[in-house]
Amino acid sequence: IPTVAREVFDVTGAGDTVISVLSLGLACGLTHAESAWVANVAAGIAVGKLGTSTVSPQEIVAEVGHGLKDSDSKIKNLDVLAHIISQERSRGKQVVFTNGCFDLLHVGHVKYLQKARGLGDLLVVGLNSDASVKRLKGEHRPLIEESERAHILAALDCIDFVVIFDEDTPLAVIEALAPAVLVKGADYSVEEVVGRELVEAGGGRVELVQFVDGRSTSRIIDKILASY
Incomplete structure (x- = not known):
């Protein structure tokens, strides 16, 4: 799974974010690799926020869509x-x-x-x-x-x-x-x-x-x- 360098503001809650999104992905029928990839994206968003913060579905979709870089x-x-x-x-x-x-x-x-x-x-x-x-x-x-x-x-x-x-x-x-x-x-x-x-x-x-x-x-x- 590729990693992306991030400016880290606060790691609080990043692990919980990974577990939550990973579990959700598996429950929705994604493969282990796909679920881990989305969880990694969500954690990257989480560490960019101050304090314990939630990561919204819209933020994940925006981040994934931006990373694809196709037309x-x-x-x-x-x-x-x-x-x-x-x-x-x-x-x-x-x-x-x-x-x-x-x-x-x-x-x-x-x-x-x-x-x-x-x-x-x-x-x-x-x-x-x-x-x-x-x-x-x-x-x-x-x-x-x-x-x-x-x-x-x-x-x-x-x-x-x-x-x-x-x-x-x-x-x-x-x-x-x-x-x-x-x-x-x-x-x-x-x-x-x-x-x-x-x-x-x-x-x-x-x-x-x-x-x-x-x-x-x-x-x-x-x-x-x-x-x-």
Whole structure:
């Protein structure tokens, strides 16, 4: 059974947690190995809390899902993601947030996202829904539907979570997640960044990241149209 390094706050109750979850797993029909693995995950959560604390099923599911790191496990609705981020923040993780349409993902996007990930411990990407993109970019966009765009983003190692939003701006997502770092492209000024006041009021900061020159979805579309 693999182990994961943890920042330990208090080992009180960790053994009881292992016994309880191990017994529950066996009673539910899991194998000995599967039950031991889930018990190990639960104990890891327990030692990250101060004092004698319970470990909820939601915390175990969130931890197991996050550890899988496949595309499906990275794409979350806002309610689930807010719970996960709250847990990560309680463990001292610094959450980074950025957003965009990411229609026709290109090298400029990838380098931007890699730089954003380097500014903290977890990178959450807010993705404009199809309806949102259509309002912002025009009737013929997006070229790639939201579920496919989400899975393409989730396949990148630098991204920890993807959440789709229907509004024109990610303000509601930022309010729910309260990131420590809010990232936008350097074509914005700090004052123009949506959610800046919320993040700064919570002690966070805004970072502007330079894009790769000459790389944009619009230019790719124009080049395709000119060629064919």
